Amino acid sequence: xxxxxxxxxxxxxxxxxxxxxxxxxxxxxxxxxxxxxxxxxxxxxxxxxxxxxxxxxxxxxxxxxxxxxxxxxxxxxxxxxxxxxxxxxxxxxxxxxxxxxxxxxxxxxxxxxxxxxxxxxxxxxxxxxxxxxxxxxxxxxxxxxxxxxxxxxxxxxxxxxxxxxxxxxxxxxxxxxxxxxxxxxxxxxxxxxxxxxxxxxxxxxxxxxxxxxxxxxxxxxxxxxxxxxxxxxxxxxxxxxxxxxxxxxxxxxxxxxxxxxxxxxxxxxxxxxxxxxxxxxxxxxxxxxxxxxxxxxxxxxxxxxxxxxxxxxxxxxxxxxxxxxxxxxxxxxxxxxxxxxxxxxxxxx
Amino acid sequence: xxxxxxxxxxxxxxxxxxxxxxxxxxxxxxxxxxxxxxxxxxxxxxxxxxxxxxxxxxxxxxxxxxxxxxxxxxxxxxxxxxxxxxxxxxxxxxxxxxxxxxxxxxxxxxxxxxxxxxxxxxxxxxxxxxxxxxxxxxxxxxxxxxxxxxxxxxxxxxxxxxxxxxxxxxxxxxxxxxxxxxxxxxxxxxxxxxxxxxxxxxxxxxxxxxxxxxxxxxxxxxxxxxxxxxxxxxxxxxxxxxxxxxxxxxxxxxxxxxxxxxxxxxxxxxxxxxxxxxxxxxxxxxxxxxxxxxxxxxxxxxxxxxxxxxxxxxxxxxxxxxxxxxxxxxxxxxxxxxxxxxxxxxxxx
DNA sequence: CAGTTTTCTGTGTACACGCACAAAGTTACG
DNA sequence: CGTAACTTTGTGCGTGTACACAGAAAACTG
Numbered sequence: 224x225x226x227x228x229x230x231x232x233x234x235x236x237x238x239x240x241x242x243x244x245x246x247x248x249x250x251x252x253x254x255x256x257x258x259x260x261x262x263x264x265x266x267x268x269x270x271x272x273x274x275x276x277x278x279x280x281x282x283x284x285x286x287x288x289x290x291x292x293x294x295x296x297x298x299x300x301x302x303x304x305x306x307x308x309x310x311x312x313x314x315x316x317x318x319x320x321x322x323x324x325x326x327x328x329x330x331x332x333x334x335x336x337x338x339x340x341x342x343x344x345x346x347x348x349x350x351x352x353x354x355x356x357x358x359x360x361x362x363x364x365x366x367x368x369x370x371x372x373x374x375x376x377x378x379x380x381x382x383x384x385x386x387x388x389x390x391x392x393x394x395x396x397x398x399x400x401x402x403x404x405x406x407x408x409x410x411x412x413x414x415x416x417x418x419x420x421x422x423x424x425x426x427x428x429x430x431x432x433x434x435x436x437x438x439x440x441x442x443x444x445x446x447x448x449x450x451x452x453x454x455x456x457x458x459x460x461x462x463x464x465x466x467x468x469x470x471x472x473x474x475x476x477x478x479x480x481x482x483x484x485x486x487x488x489x490x491x492x493x494x495x496x497x498x499x500x501x502x503x504x505x506x507x508x509x510x511x512x513x514x515x516x517x518x519x520x521x522x523x524x525x526x527x528x529x530x531x532x533x534x535x536x537x538x539x540x541x542x543x544x545x546x547x548x549x550x551x552x553x554x555x556x557x558x559x560x561x562x563x564x565x566x567x568x569x570x571x572x
Numbered sequence: 573x574x575x576x577x578x579x580x581x582x583x584x585x586x587x588x589x590x591x592x593x594x595x596x597x598x599x600x601x602x603x604x605x606x607x608x609x610x611x612x613x614x615x616x617x618x619x620x621x622x623x624x625x626x627x628x629x630x631x632x633x634x635x636x637x638x639x640x641x642x643x644x645x646x647x648x649x650x651x652x653x654x655x656x657x658x659x660x661x662x663x664x665x666x667x668x669x670x671x672x673x674x675x676x677x678x679x680x681x682x683x684x685x686x687x688x689x690x691x692x693x694x695x696x697x698x699x700x701x702x703x704x705x706x707x708x709x710x711x712x713x714x715x716x717x718x719x720x721x722x723x724x725x726x727x728x729x730x731x732x733x734x735x736x737x738x739x740x741x742x743x744x745x746x747x748x749x750x751x752x753x754x755x756x757x758x759x760x761x762x763x764x765x766x767x768x769x770x771x772x773x774x775x776x777x778x779x780x781x782x783x784x785x786x787x788x789x790x791x792x793x794x795x796x797x798x799x800x801x802x803x804x805x806x807x808x809x810x811x812x813x814x815x816x817x818x819x820x821x822x823x824x825x826x827x828x829x830x831x832x833x834x835x836x837x838x839x840x841x842x843x844x845x846x847x848x849x850x851x852x853x854x855x856x857x858x859x860x861x862x863x864x865x866x867x868x869x870x871x872x873x874x875x876x877x878x879x880x881x882x883x884x885x886x887x888x889x890x891x892x893x894x895x896x897x898x899x900x901x902x903x904x905x906x907x908x909x910x911x912x913x914x915x916x917x918x919x920x921x
Numbered sequence: 922c923a924g925t926t927t928t929c930t931g932t933g934t935a936c937a938c939g940c941a942c943a944a945a946g947t948t949a950c951g
Numbered sequence: 952c953g954t955a956a957c958t959t960t961g962t963g964c965g966t967g968t969a970c971a972c973a974g975a976a977a978a979c980t981g
Binding site for chain 3: 574576577578588589592595596598620621623624625626627628629630631
């Protein structure tokens with residue numbers, strides 16, 4: 224049987240108004256009444272009917288989400304799709320979503336946006352972090368105003384978020400290396416695509432994945448040689464040149480692992496030059512990556528369910544703000560292993 | 573802006589009562605009124621607030637779910653978990669869930685249960701099919717009474733379900749074979765665990781997976797020899813004997829594919845006899861399979877999201893019955909590829 | 922200091938929210 | 952007058968919230 228506020232009020236010998244005031248602690252309640260109601264509340268484990276409560280809720284919640292700029296088909300777009308999905312699910316609750324993009328290649332843009340956020344009145348903030356120091360500065364500011372914040376994509380050490388939703392990037396790299404070595408001949412040389420570093424100690428995720436790759440080789444006592452493939456994000460026209468140079472230098476490459484979302488760069492090169500004997504393992508289901516997987520240029524593609532990350536971030540924040548539900552801080556999202564055969568059936572949430 | 577019944581009534585120049593009667597087609601509506609309202613409805617794409625409508629809904633829905641008997645930790649248990657999850661999500665709608673188990677090894681038990689179901693009054697039926705003829709007989713009976721039914725786990729040809737939720741078993745087999753051959757030395761012999769057939773042309777899923785395995789080998793022009801490993805579900809004490817016999821007969825087995833959920837049988841044998849040089853690819857995240865994967869005896873485990881199947885079955889049925897939402901008939905659930913590294917982060921829905 | 926007014930705390934109540942449904946009242950038309 | 956085709960009105964669902972109102976304590980009176 225569903226227990227209502229009315230039932231609790233009856234059993235405690237008070238009115239529904241009093242119970243409501245206790246539930247939402249807005250004061251004006253005597254000690255005796257509070258005790259009586261608390262006792263019943265513990266007994267019955269009351270859960271409000273969230274759909275109806277939303278209906279009569281007048282309060283508006285402002286949630287800020289800040290990530291770097293997002294282009295269509297990119298990994299980050301899915302995070303926003305998850306956000307939208309969650310908001311649609313809670314369409315009874317009035318939330319005012321403020322989106323603040325910064326340029327991930329421009330630390331000043333990030334500082335700018337973050338300092339603006341710090342001055343805004345918000346009920347909660349969702350952060351897709353890039354720059355370490357800037358993020359820590361923002362979060363300390365938020366903590367000062369006791370505004371809860373949640374990380375997506377990756378957790379930033381030295382902060383105290385309400386929760387974070389990210390994949391285990393270290394294990395991701397470890398796994399990619401395992402997959403690659405299991406489908407390449409023993410001792411074949413391995414290429415690893417790494418963009419030139421931009422800004423400060425950013426690209427946290429890539430570093431962790433790289434470490435996973437190395438650790439796998441060491442742990443298993445494998446002696447495959449690892450060669451870094453240089454690549455410039457800002458000057459894509461140089462890509463072809465850099466790649467040809469690489470493949471001319473190293474003739475015995477058996478497989479390539481790409482610890483960032485730009486695996487399609489390699490796949491495109493393979494397609495153009497009709498290279499078929501090099502295995503390729505990549506991460507992130509961007510539109511070009513998915514296409515390359517289907518066309519057979521990528522062998523394994525690792526997905527990290529960005530949609531679920533966005534979805535859970537909003538969901539957690541709302542559950543916390545509106546219903547004061549307890550929250551689990553550490554949340555690792557699944558690492559999905561996709562192949563040509565399975566990607567068509569793949570859709571998150 | 574949320575559009576309400578009241579808004580529609582205003583714009584159509586009728587009362588809310590009329591709109592209501594049209595929405596729930598309970599007659600007593602003139603052609604002119606119907607047209608006017610239908611026009612507005614199309615314009616605004618009206619969606620009732622399902623939570624609130626559920627609240628004031630007085631009707632009760634009876635949903636029958638019939639599968640074979642389920643043991644804890646088994647694949648099928650998850651289907652029921654998904655069912656529960658969906659019912660919890662629609663807790664405003666009064667549904668009376670009737671669970672009818674039959675014994676999958678006893679065709680008479682199935683006939684018995686099915687004929688009972690055919691006589692019950694129900695608003696919808698969810699079927700986890702085993703026996704072909706019996707299932708077709710049941711579904712024709714249901715169609716006679718125009719009771720919608722949904723398949724989970726696998727679709728049965730020759731029926732007209734409202735929808736089905738299943739994985740693509742053929743592709744599953746195809747994929748398993750691809751994975752296995754990609755991690756075993758070229759031309760190594762392959763074992764395939766197949767239980768002795770019980771009942772009639774059952775185990776539809778296994779047959780399809782087997783076909784996928786064969787087709788992969790043929791398509792890729794691979795010449796790996798395939799050996800059937802016999803195995804009796806009903807007499808597990810014979811397993812050890814059968815397996816020793818098999819591995820003594822065939823000394824060059826490089827990998828094994830298990831197209832049914834009993835992969836743990838092989839894994840246990842490997843563990844007991846300290847066999848490490850044979851790769852193993854299995855399907856279904858049962859408790860013992862998951863354990864074997866973590867312990868390293870299974871290399872790849874394919875999951876078919878049973879929880880989502882149960883969840884979607886209930887969700888679809890409710891959306892169809894209560895809100896008359898259009899329904900997609902063919903629904904393939906993702907094929908999840910799991911390894912030791914990823915299973916800990918894996919959870920469906 | 923008794924008597925009156927003001928303030929302050931609790932407390933209960935009424936209503937709104939959007940929908941389904943039912944009963945009773947109102948047209949228009951044959 | 953009867954009936955089809957409405958409209959009007961009201962109720963219930965569970966919750967949040969404004970508001971009125973109680974009773975008591977505090978602050979003023981003469």
